[in-house]
Amino acid sequence: MDFTLTEEQVLIRESLSKAFQTDYDFDKRRAVLEDAATFHSPAMWSTIAESGFTGLLAPEDSDGFGGGAAELMVVAEELARHLSLEPFLSSAVMAVRLLDLASDATERTLRMPGLLSGEQPGAVALYEPGERYAMENVATTAVETGEGWRLNGAKAVVIGADAAAWIAVSAKLEGDDVDIFVVETDANGVKRNPYRLVDGRGAADLELKDVVVPLSARLTSGGDAVAILSEVEDWAVLTMAAESLGAMECAKDLTLEYLKTRQQFGQPIGSFQVLQHDMANILSEVEYARSMVYWAAAAMAGDDPITRRHTISGAKAYIDKAARFVAEKTVQMHGGVGVTDEYALSHYVKRLTLTQILFGDRDEHLTRFLETA
Numbered sequence: 001m002d003f004t005l006t007e008e009q010v011l012i013r014e015s016l017s018k019a020f021q022t023d024y025d026f027d028k029r030r031a032v033l034e035d036a037a038t039f040h041s042p043a044m045w046s047t048i049a050e051s052g053f054t055g056l057l058a059p060e061d062s063d064g065f066g067g068g069a070a071e072l073m074v075v076a077e078e079l080a081r082h083l084s085l086e087p088f089l090s091s092a093v094m095a096v097r098l099l100d101l102a103s104d105a106t107e108r109t110l111r112m113p114g115l116l117s118g119e120q121p122g123a124v125a126l127y128e129p130g131e132r133y134a135m136e137n138v139a140t141t142a143v144e145t146g147e148g149w150r151l152n153g154a155k156a157v158v159i160g161a162d163a164a165a166w167i168a169v170s171a172k173l174e175g176d177d178v179d180i181f182v183v184e185t186d187a188n189g190v191k192r193n194p195y196r197l198v199d200g201r202g203a204a205d206l207e208l209k210d211v212v213v214p215l216s217a218r219l220t221s222g223g224d225a226v227a228i229l230s231e232v233e234d235w236a237v238l239t240m241a242a243e244s245l246g247a248m249e250c251a252k253d254l255t256l257e258y259l260k261t262r263q264q265f266g267q268p269i270g271s272f273q274v275l276q277h278d279m280a281n282i283l284s285e286v287e288y289a290r291s292m293v294y295w296a297a298a299a300m301a302g303d304d305p306i307t308r309r310h311t312i313s314g315a316k317a318y319i320d321k322a323a324r325f326v327a328e329k330t331v332q333m334h335g336g337v338g339v340t341d342e343y344a345l346s347h348y349v350k351r352l353t354l355t356q357i358l359f360g361d362r363d364e365h366l367t368r369f370l371e372t373a
Contacts, residue, residue: 003294005074013074019047020082026344029083032200039162039194039202040085049118054092057235059100062112069300072235073242073293080246083347085201087121089239090160095122097235098168101228102180102219111182114165123164124232125155125206126359133360135170135233136226138178140208142171148214149181151189155206159236159358161185162194162202169208170225178226180219187211197358199350227305233359234312238300240355241293241312241319247351248286248326254345255282255330278329285322292318310372313365320362323352 005013024044032041048054056071058064065071072093079088096115099108099122114120131137140153151171161167166184173179183190189211194204220228256279259270269275292315299311327349331338338345356362 006070009071009074012071013078015051016048016053016075016078017082019051020044020078020084023047024082024084026083029085029200029347030341032085033196039196039200040087044084045086045118045121048086048088048092049116053088054118055096055116056092057096057100058112058116062100062108063116064096064112069235069238069297072239073297076239076242077246077249077293080243080351081250083199083344083351087123087160087163087202089236090123090158090164091115091118091121093235093239094124094159094232095164095168098122098124098180098219098228098232101231102168102225107182107216107219111166120165121160121163123158123160123167124229125158125161125167125169126229126233127156129154129156129205131156133364135229136178138170138172140169140171142173142179142181142218144173144215145212147212149212149218151181151183151208151211151213153208155208157203158206159197159201159203161192161204161206167206168219169206170229177223179221180225180228181213182217182219183208183211183213187213197354199347199354201354230309231305234300234308237312237316237359237365238293238296240358241289241296241316244319244323244352244355245286245289245293247348247355248289248323251326251330251345251348251352252282252286254348255279255333258334275333278333282326282329285325289319289322292322306372310369313360313368313372316360317362317365317369320356320365323356327352 053075055064056067056075060066099112115122126135128139142149142151155169164185166182168180168182170178170180189209191207192204194202197203259275260268262269296312296315299308302308331349334345337343340346
């Protein structure tokens with residue numbers, strides 16, 4: 001299989017890189033991190049949307065790009081290189097894929113334009129408090145009333161929910177069937193508790209108390225909600241894998257440059273054999289991780305959900321191991337400067353720390369890998 005980027009994919013990467021270099025340098029990002037009110041740059045999010053990246057995975061009949069896993073891999077890697085805080089993962093990946101998989105044409109026509117414009121970002125709540133990564137364990141309830149559906153329950157660590165106009169949540173109906181509902185974040189009874197994740201991105205815990213949504217807010221029926229959410233999660237895991245690769249690449253490059261310029265005993269520390277060996281091991285881990293990302297991206301094009309999950313989890317388990325190794329070694333080789341907030345390496349390490357636990361840590365994905373073998 002040929003994994004060489006196509007001319008179109010190269011143009012996608014170059015276009016996104018140029019946008020960040022123009023509007024979003026490291027100092028501007030640090031200023032965003034100091035803002036307690038907004039967890040991302042609205043200006044940069046508008047640039048991402050205006051450049052068409054919010055429609056990367058949206059079908060062409062919804063005015064999207066119609067891209068797939070390969071294009072997502074390219075974009076996610078580049079976003080990590082620039083330490084993006086914008087809600088691309090939650091809205092342009094998870095919400096877009098959910099609408100495409102779960103909703104009928106009417107609901108898709110209603111909500112997709114807001115996702116593509118960036119003006120009405122969405123989010124998808126996968127997990128509930130105390131359930132870790134078991135999205136099939138749903139205690140949130142949905143009861144049909146004369147007004148529509150009444151929802152009660154809670155969701156935990158909803159990525160991008162801090163900025164979302166609407167959130168898709170799973171809820172249990174009478175008879176224990178689970179379906180997916182769209183909840184407007186400004187609806188009565190919705191309480192969001194927003195916070196920053198370790199890498200600075202926004203998330204929120206969600207409380208639903210007697211939240212009434214219209215009948216049309218129900219996106220699924222027939223018991224396929226968990227399967228749809230599983231596929232959405234797989235897209236999110238692929239995004240995390242590609243982000244890990246981008247962050248590892250940048251951590252590696254910063255460390256290599258540091259070894260060339262940092263002097264000790266009258267010579268660059270990169271001349272010391274033990275550090276050369278460590279650098280070679282870092283390079284090997286990054287290249288192995290790249291192969292795993294390609295493997296995962298190829299699996300997303302398949303039709304078999306078991307094979308897809310097996311591959312995605314196997315790749316994520318390995319990439320998490322590589323991410324931890326690269327993060328630890330690059331900090332060790334820098335010394336104290338490697339963990340200072342003023343130096344970019346510490347921010348890449350935070351990104352790698354988050355990607356190791358978001359949507360399943362290494363133990364979780366090793367378990368899934370074995371269960372789907």
